[in-house]
Amino acid sequence: MTIETTAAQTAAPATGETVTMTYSEAVRDAMRIAMAKDPAVFIMGEDVGTYGGAFGVTGELINEIGPDRVRDTTISELGIMGAGVGAAMTGMRPIVEIQFSDFTAQAMDQIANQAAKIHFMLGGAVNVPMVIRAPGGSGTGAAAQHSQSLEAWFVHIPGLKVVMPATADDAKGLLLSAIDDPNPVMVIEHKLLYKTSGEVRTGDIRTPLGVAAVPREGKDLTIIATGVEVSRALEAAEILAADGIEATVVDPRTLKPLDSDTILRTVKATGRVLLVQEAVRTLGFMSEVSAIISESDAFGYLRAPIKRLAGLDIPIPYAPKLERASVPQVEDIVAAATDLVRKW
Amino acid sequence: MTIETTAAQTAAPATGETVTMTYSEAVRDAMRIAMAKDPAVFIMGEDVGTYGGAFGVTGELINEIGPDRVRDTTISELGIMGAGVGAAMTGMRPIVEIQFSDFTAQAMDQIANQAAKIHFMLGGAVNVPMVIRAPGGSGTGAAAQHSQSLEAWFVHIPGLKVVMPATADDAKGLLLSAIDDPNPVMVIEHKLLYKTSGEVRTGDIRTPLGVAAVPREGKDLTIIATGVEVSRALEAAEILAADGIEATVVDPRTLKPLDSDTILRTVKATGRVLLVQEAVRTLGFMSEVSAIISESDAFGYLRAPIKRLAGLDIPIPYAPKLERASVPQVEDIVAAATDLVRKW
Amino acid sequence: MNTQIVANRELAAASLATMWKIRRFEEAVEDLYGRGLMHGTMHLSIGQEAVPTGACLALNKDDYITSTHRGHGHCIAKGADMERMMAELLAKETGYCRGRGGSMHIADTATGNLGANGIVAGGVPIATGAALSAKMRGTKQVAVSFHGDGAMGEGAWHEGVVLAAMWQLPVVFLCENNLYGMSMSSEKAFNLDQLSDRAKGYGIPGVTVDGNDVQAVYDATKEAVDRARAGGGPTFIEAKTYRWRGHSKSDKNLYRTRDEIDEWRGKDPIPLFEAQALAAGGLTQADIDAVRDNVRTELRSAVQRANAAPDATADDLLSAVYAR
Amino acid sequence: MNTQIVANRELAAASLATMWKIRRFEEAVEDLYGRGLMHGTMHLSIGQEAVPTGACLALNKDDYITSTHRGHGHCIAKGADMERMMAELLAKETGYCRGRGGSMHIADTATGNLGANGIVAGGVPIATGAALSAKMRGTKQVAVSFHGDGAMGEGAWHEGVVLAAMWQLPVVFLCENNLYGMSMSSEKAFNLDQLSDRAKGYGIPGVTVDGNDVQAVYDATKEAVDRARAGGGPTFIEAKTYRWRGHSKSDKNLYRTRDEIDEWRGKDPIPLFEAQALAAGGLTQADIDAVRDNVRTELRSAVQRANAAPDATADDLLSAVYAR
Ligand SMILES: Cc1ncc(C[n+]2csc(CCOP(=O)(O)OP(=O)(O)O)c2C)c(N)n1
Ligand SMILES: Cc1ncc(C[n+]2csc(CCOP(=O)(O)OP(=O)(O)O)c2C)c(N)n1
């Protein structure tokens, strides 16, 4: 017996067309395309079927694809994740949806100790081509157990890849790349982005893993931001520009493997760097970015200390004003960037 | 009904005496002292009773204290942790032993989503005074699922305190402080240190949480190391001294809350910093230390980029040579330090 | 034999008041959400009121409960103050959690409620721990873990029950089987005629009762609590009931039929109880009217006072994380 | 009726050979450890050989198994090569995992072994996933999840079984009840007369068999596998057996008595099987001697060749983490 794994799909030639859709629709579009092409791809998770997903992301896919491949589960994150691992090891390409990224805590053993390690630990004998999708982030009033930004946990695990799409097009393109990938890929979506719209390339497109986006270039400072903070950074950059400060904005998109080349290049070009994450400050993803910069040759180009803007080191509170105060907002980015440029 | 919590114990006056014991005995001594003083303190975990613990740390405590307070459990890390949370909320002070820190993955929900958040999330209405003890680290040939250094996960969780004792005396003193603390404290011990011996203060002593140790001072560079890497750093410092390089060695001891004052002071004094951790490089604890340094006023004192020495970004392999090659050894520290001082 | 609640004026009035409080509280919450005056998400237990009412009647004030995301009923039934609850949901400094927790984390430790929980089955091992603590401290307290049917798919549920059974702890696992875990039918999910068949696998007693009947829930809980207090270990109770509203506001009710909902609306526990109490002579129609009116007044004033309270402040967020 | 293994020369010889391979392999491992020639930790299944032997006899080559920390027996019984196994334990490049995994992670995907697992119950939901995959791909493969009694305390075990039962997957949960999970007695831990009583709570069939009797294990597994292959869903099997050695090298055997160990040594599955085969006429004494001698020779040469193989190298560690 050989344990087959479906060969990575190659993208159909891009037609160059785009259409406006929401981030949530873009995720669904990616899954629809992948499932249409490859019978090994399936979705599994709590309420992904008739209910359409806790955030409506799977929507009516069950009616298009059927309950076998848009598979409702019991409330058993660890079991589902393990079932995903077992299926991925034996020829399937599961997409496991976790309703809130906070509940990856339940499934941590299968994510960190199994999925991520099996390929290495078994000497390369088998792959675990699975995708884990989970929404992170605050802003919906769901309080401490439903609002975390836990990407750092996953970035710290060798064997996982970690993706955080910030636009609708990336949500589609990165997810299709993740489904192709022969490794477990954690895709952290953002609740507040689900309903945002953008131009999305039609058809079987890709955004490659491991390549950062630079949606704006400017000479005065480099703002590196992830997830929902990318749009806040871009909004802040507009305001800063009106005030004569020109910012480069970098969105790593893939947190692991990280495109440090783009980061270092843009940092060298501006000499000032502002790191923005929604996650709590201590040991968030930007701590790593900071460490990479300050041990690199970009260190010599820095005109100012590296500045981090991050979530407060607290559980996310319920009260709307408190919740808002817990994570960086546009005005915080403007203030920090201004300070950085004016002071240094 | 009021939910009582036992008042924090204050240390008996130190007698100043010390005795030689192993790290493992020191941990046991701390638990024995705490249990003798306070009936609310108890130990719970797999095989902590008659077996004496997977690493023999509880030893014969069950014979001294009885099976009620040295309590064997089923193999149910999540349940045990939750039982610890419930007991801690209602007047007890549990010490939960997890056999290998890798299995905290099983209990992550109760650690991160419950224990750490309850005090804040409930508006301060209740405390969760519990201690979690778990051995981390590689070097015993136990491979990828029994050798991780996962402290970064816990440092990233607001509401937890995190301690990593590097000496027998700190193993005792920090654990006694952790037991006093009204918050959940994760104590990450190290398998390779259990059998190492040191002078340990007798009686009901304390090592305060949040205070770094500086076991060696030198002018040329600051080596900041945690856990088993502290002794490796000290050994390296001896070798470096013979070569004319004088190193300051800092052991944060408490990773959260972190004594950044001591770190920044020693970094400013030497202008060169080498960070050493056993954990995988990407988003390990030292990423945060690096970020803290480079956003502080110590930034201006740096004569060289911050250098990190860390575990490879891989699961720990079984083969002894491969395992050894996976994490920083004394010779790696010597080489990196020499490089840093000679080149800059 | 247990007390006949419906025949006892005081208990019947108290039970009816509790059910009305839950109903009215949640209707108010629903209304406030609907009008955009409340934030976040909401999980309403309208239709399920008899379960917490009957269960908490069997508990002492210092007994513990752990609750769920659908926890308003447990909180009220255990004795919490509606004003402080409403204040919490309105994100006020006077709320039970100072506005930090909201609906999913309401707790009232003074009445033994260790907290709602946003994590399905999260409270199950915590209840085991509270029961362990009670046993170790020798207090004779009992812990009740309220949980849903869906929670029984979780490892946390399993591990909490395994430990409690091994240690024969004074804890009651009370499953509010409202037939669905979000959209997953518990009949499909668990492959069992009744969920109490699960209990055998842990070597503990299990029983299924009508969760819309206060007396039935009370009787089963009383028996379990008495056994627990006497050192007889844990019990599993399945109380069959139904939630009238969707799982939360995002629910389009696609997984169940209008007929099914209507059928269960016909089994409304409140008029059922009123009829029983009238028949048994425990309450007169005048008593019944008075209870309803009093609760309405009480609730109205609770909402008003909660509304008037100061908003939660962000000043001390960072210092509120760790206890001192 | 199932095949009478002991009466069938080919099957009896194969079964006996499998048991001897497991025994000899582990004795060799123990010896190498004792002499400091092997690294890490070890969990020996000496005394339990009849379970994997009987179970794997009921499987096709392309059926899946997931295994445990005590997995040498499963690996051998499913058809792995002892030389590559020994090479793995000796940290050689030719080992099944290129020396990266060691005893706790041995896998041989070519014979359907998805891997030993250092995590208690870690393999249980993985087996559920393999069975799901088989069902979705329509291959008629079955998955067997070997696990210990102690594993039944884990949430992973519960969740794996819940999903398999709901989806009626072709999977067999095979509990090797060697009476202890490390030092915890499964009798104390689980509050049950027999662990197969747990199965009812999942709505699946459960059976308890003598785990030291190859035929009994084979019969139960065959029935379960046939049912699974025919679409009849999962089965739970408890095979009662005993490990002669300590849990691992750190075990001082304080939690069990010398008498108990001796009693179970008296139930050694190998001579038991030999006597049955002799009585049933499946094997002659000469056959029995030949099997034993052949295995000894085979093992000796496996150890020699494994020892001679090149050590695992650290060159490509970083590039070995991700598949391409
Ligand atoms: C660990 C976890 N998984 C999933 C969820 C999302 N979720 C919240 S409530 C719920 C359904 C719970 O069903 P049940 O236990 O029957 O309680 P009910 O809602 O019916 O009262 C789900 C899936 C969660 N909060 N926590
Ligand atoms: C999640 C987890 N918890 C604890 C351990 C430590 N441990 C390894 S084997 C074992 C006992 C397992 O007992 P059982 O399942 O009965 O298998 P047996 O050892 O008896 O074969 C324990 C506690 C582990 N490896 N994984």
Ligand SMILES: [Mg+2]
């Ligand atoms: Mg339900």
Ligand SMILES: [Mg+2]
């Ligand atoms: Mg066992």
